[in-house]
Amino acid sequence: MENVNSYLIVSAILFSIGTIGVLTRKNAIVIFMCVELMLNAVNLTFVALSRHLGNLDGQIFVFFVMTVAAAEAAVGLALMIAFYNNKESIDVEDVNIMKW
Amino acid sequence: MSNHLLSLTTFLPILGVLLLLFIPKDSKGVLRGVALTVTVVTFLVSLPILTGFQTNADFQFTENVPWIAAGPFAMRYNVGIDGISLWLVILTTFIMPLAVLSTWTAVEEKVKEYMICLLLLETGMLGAFISLDLFLFYIFWEVMLIPMYFIIGIWGGKNKIYAAVKFFIYTMVGSLLMLVALIFLYFKGLEAGFTNFGLVQFFDLRLDPATQTWLFLAFALAFAIKVPMFPLHTWLPDAHTEAPTAGSVILAAIMLKMGTYGYVRFALPLFPDAAHRFTPLIATLAVIGIIYAALVAMVQEDVKKLVAYSSVAHLGFVMLGIFAFNTQGITGGMLQMLNHGVSTGALFLIVGFIYERRHTRLITDFGGLSKQMPIFATVFMIVTLSSIGLPGTNGFVGEFLVLVGSFESELRWWTVIASSGVILSAVYMLWMFQRVMFGELDNPKNQKLADLNAREIAIMVPLIALIFIMGVYPNPFIEKMDPAIQKLIARTKPVGQTAQQMPAMQGLPAGHPAMSGSAATSVEQAVPAVANPNEVK
Amino acid sequence: MFDNVWLIPLFPFIGFLINGLLGKKIKNETVIGGIGAFAVLCSFIVSCMTILNLLSLPGEERVANVKLFTWITSGHFNADIAFLIDPLSCVMIMIVTGVGFLIHLYSIGYMHGEEGFYRFFAYLNLFMFSMLLLVLGNNLLLMFVGWEGVGLCSYLLIGYYFHKKSAGDAGKKAFVMNRVGDFGFLLGVFTLFWYMGQNHNIWTIQFTELAANSHLLPTGGVVTVITLCFFVGATGKSAQIPLYTWLPDAMEGPTPVSALIHAATMVTAGVYMIGRMNYLFIRSPETLMVIAVVGACTALFAATIGTAQNDIKRVLAYSTVSQLGYMFLAMGSGAFAAGIFHLMTHAFFKACLFLGSGAVIHSMHHALHHAHSHDDAQDMRNMGGLRSKMPLTFLTFLLATIAISGIPGFSGFFSKDEILWQAFSNPHHGQLNYLLWGMGAVAAGLTAFYMFRLVFMTFFGECRITPKAKDHLHESPMVIVIPLIVLAALSVVGGYIGLPKVIGELFGGIPNYFEHYLEPVFRLSEEYMAQHAALGAEHHSATLEWGLMGLSVLIALFGIGVAFTMYVMNTELPKRFVATFPALHRAVYNKWYIDELYDYLFVNPCKALGRFLWKGFDVVVVDGAVNGVANVVMAFSGVFRFLQSGYIYNYAWSMAFGVVVILGYYVFK
Amino acid sequence: METLFFLIITLVAIVSAILVTTCKNPINSALALVMTFFCLATYYVMLDAPFMAAVQVMVYAGAIMVLIVFTIMLLNIRVDASKKHSHKVVLGSIIGFFTLVNTAFIVIKGHVASPNGPLTGEMIRQQGHTELIGREMFTNFLLPFEITSILLLVAIVGAVILAKKKI
8 A cells, every 4th residue: 555645645736737727727517527626636635544544534524525526516517507508608708797 | 461562563563564475466455455554553552652651751661671681781672662752653653654655556566575664664763762772772773774775775766776875874874883882882881880781771871071972972973864964964865855755754754853862862861961062063063954954955956855955954953952951942852853754744745746646856847736736735835834834833833942942052143043044944945835836837747637636635634633733732742741851951961060950850860970980789779769660670 | 801802813713714624615705705704703893892891991900811721831931822902902903803804895896706715715814813813912922923824824815816926926025024024033032031031030921921020121232132133023024124025016916915914904013013012122222213213214215116106006015114114113212102003094094095996906907808908907007087987986095095195184194193293202312303203204295195196197187098998997896895985984083082182182182092092001111211211301392293293294285286286287297207317217116126136135145055055065065075985985896896807717716826825824834 | 566556547647637627628528537537446446445436436437427428418519619728827837836836745744643543454354345434424424414415405406497498
């Protein structure tokens, strides 16, 4: 088994890549996928630390994260469809109504 | 039952709101009917308060139960009325059915929400008049703000948003300062060993002059905005012009009284020394308000705005009377509050009537209506005369007492100037009346106007009856409020005078310099003569 | 004994209620007019009973307060609804109800066929009610109720033809001018109430109590202030300089209104008020002088304007102003009884004159109407030669004119001469007396001139309307003529109850009944004057009085002579006169441009100020500050608002950035 | 051997993650993401958490990815029309880089606490990972577990309402 630090580093790298994706992409679905990537990076941290500390709580947490991710996927994609129905686009640059 | 009469009166409109919630929003007739019934029932319920009121200086119909226990200090549901608030409560319950009736046909959209707002407003106003707990008062004070905001902002005229926001922010600025002062009083109360926000005990808390000054200023500003006093009056014309008729009526007849009532009930007895110190300032502003508003009213082109400015002038009289600090002045001020409620309320109703018919309020659009609408002309004439204070109508009694009272006090020269407002009021009201009612009926749109219908006559008859009753036989009104006013005057004597006049006023809980800062127990010992059921032991 | 006195104002009030509320339904003019007149008749009968009761008492006891109920009590301020019966109020109610009844009767005929007939009678009855309150009220406040009440009725009745702008304007002007006076009145009440209370602990506004305590008041000083305030009130109500301009305009109202309100009763309220509080006024020589001077000036000034007017009612209006000036001259000379006496005689002959002119106008109006002419029915230039067409009207009118001109033997002579004599001989004004007398005498001459000018232009010469219209001229119905006859009779004989002392002595010591009757009212003043005899009352001989009397009669006759020359003998003279002095004529014709001056001095500045305060101060300064604060906040938020672009990725950016920074801070700190 | 395996997996994971963010076509991104998910599942196995690995594959690679791909196909968007990336690539990369630096710094500088729980590889192999998770889930974490069911219910309702054109 590898040192826990290796996992954490991998997780950090994945997280950063996900961040870059979220910040630079315009396609909402891709952004959404990048968010999933970030979530997964965090999950990896949880599992690695859980294993390292010998405590199952982290993995339970990962389970909940997955649940939330599933819910998020359902609602988020529904939102995108709704938005697409309105604007014929899922480009985030077309979403600018979140202001007063 | 009678123990809870005040609460019943206050919260009946809330019950009405609950009832309204279960009525579908399309059945407008039912909604209006229910709202009217609720307000009428509230009025009927409030009548036993009037008949059961004992003519003395005590707070009556008191209820005092714990409400929010926050640490060493408790907010209590502490209500009761004395002669000062009695008439205002009755005025409120009296005006509300008329207000509901006034927009019977004018408001067609969102009737349900409209009626709910009106009823909530009634609860807020009644609550503010009966609160004897500072915190409770503040709550009700804010509660009435919100429905009014919606009434102006949703059912108002062209410029409603501006007016509503202006109204809201103006009032809010003042009430926030009042809140700060309240919190300060809380700490002062803690020091003095009080356990709650009960108003009466605070009367005996003679604060040092510097503290009084600041607290008085905070309270005075909040109330001055509400009155409104010059130069904080500019929200009023806008709010009045934009509000629907019922909104204007309630605003003029009741809500403006909140400011003057606040002075009488809170600002003066809580901070008597500061009040005396600021008397010249406030009297000056009041007198400026009287003359200024009259002059501005004279050149208005919009009837409703004219009436709004006349409100400012009338309330200037009220303020002048209150700050005379003598019986006639304060009695006159209180009467003038009621008078203003009746006659300016009626004026707004009248403006509403013609607005409903012609959808314009510009004076130049009218002329010669007397010919077409004789009943309307008569009613309008009577109300106009009441507004300019013709003897025999209610306006005169209040105005005269105010002027007599302030003439006797140190405000003699102020009174002289204020009296000239009597001339100006005649000028602007009669000029407006002439331009609207007299002359040739030359505008073709005016030639088919219908005279008042039964509903409108039914609204005006009680008001006109009151105008004459209060003008010819005002004594019952004065008698009921007199003991409370005497007590107030005794309380507001400046410290120096109080010490000298103490023997003459045994039994009155006048503040004594020795009391300031002392513990609550000693305060209570100092006032054994007044069996005050309100005092929280 | 005077328990029924409250009925006096009650009857007209009932009449007002019936006519006002039900008049529209009744429709029948006879019934409406009958109700109105009958109500006043009832009051008149009760008034007669009251005065008989009063006369049955010995002189000292002729005062009674009849309280109905307490009106306002607050602190030490107390005002009752209560009536004061004394010789002064009795004579006033007699005049008011008596003349009032006749005018009601007259109105039934005069107002026949007018739209809003019921309204007219309702207002008229309301006026009677207010006027009776004014004269009967036993305290200042109740008097003020009547005082304002009559002002209101005057407003309503002047604006009776409300569709005419001029009528509305005139009504408003009357009301506002009266309000200016009321302002003074109120200040007087305040000062008096406060002064007596503060210094002597007598908090009262009741006349009898004030009278009883009047010895506490000083001479001059605060009393001058108080009385001057009251006098301002009087100038407003009684149309004296400087507040007289409303009265001529008030002629926009129907003629009976002019007769009742603007000649016989309401406008004399100021005189009555001074008489009622004579004990105050006598204590202030300064005020007396002001009153006398204002009175004399008004008498003269209004008389000059009266000479150049062509509207029959306007001439009479200026005549009224002028006669009121006489009354004030009397009051200012301390001759209160003489003032009240002139008030009474003036009520008779001026009511008669107005009603007579009303009859003429009525007739002219009909004639012109039938002839489809649009000439002004009130313009004397259209009249002439009516003597033969309306003989009864002419006769009564002539009698009243003789009375007002001060021809011996008629009522006006006695009262006016008494005033002139008092102005000459009173102990108050020293050398000023001669000037006052002179002004009064000249005014008397002018009065005779313009009144006879009026008579000559109207009733003599050739009729100047079209012949077609002329055929329609005819005498008025009896209901109009009877009041004229009664009033004319009164204006002939009314003076004999107040014969001047010298004349009375001539006829075997007939006393001046009227003065004697009013003595209890003015006793306090008499006593005060007796105490202050040091003021130096010169004793004037009877010969001097005779001489002055003769002089004033000569002046009056001269005025008549001039009128006769100019308007009967040589009708070209007036035109030549106008051609010679065009500027003078224009100034007089335009009432010395006083209205324009007031507009320029008060009305326009007030409007301009109001407009400035509204547009300049309210909107710019106050709202500017308020909106300015709001705008500053908006500007700041406008800056921060760029952060809230609405793009999600911007939010994501800022979030990521924040996370990095905060994390970085903790990591690298 | 294990280290090599770890490195290979890491390489694949990172490359596919980069692909996720860079591919023009969302479908390609999605496929790359699936690849990453599988790598993560591999990690879980290496971390003695086979149940998590299974759930990872089922939920992520299965359910969520299917959802995403469905959406992509439903909306029929192939390529980003104008520019693939927004103009903030550089800035975004910098921020990403700093994120990485931060986290890496924490990982390297900080030291992980020594094991304190009862869980060892031995124990997992003896009792079975699934059973351990299950026991934990239905005892200590019962309430949160039940709450997730409500969350899912809400998500279902929300998704249905949002995606419907007319309710």
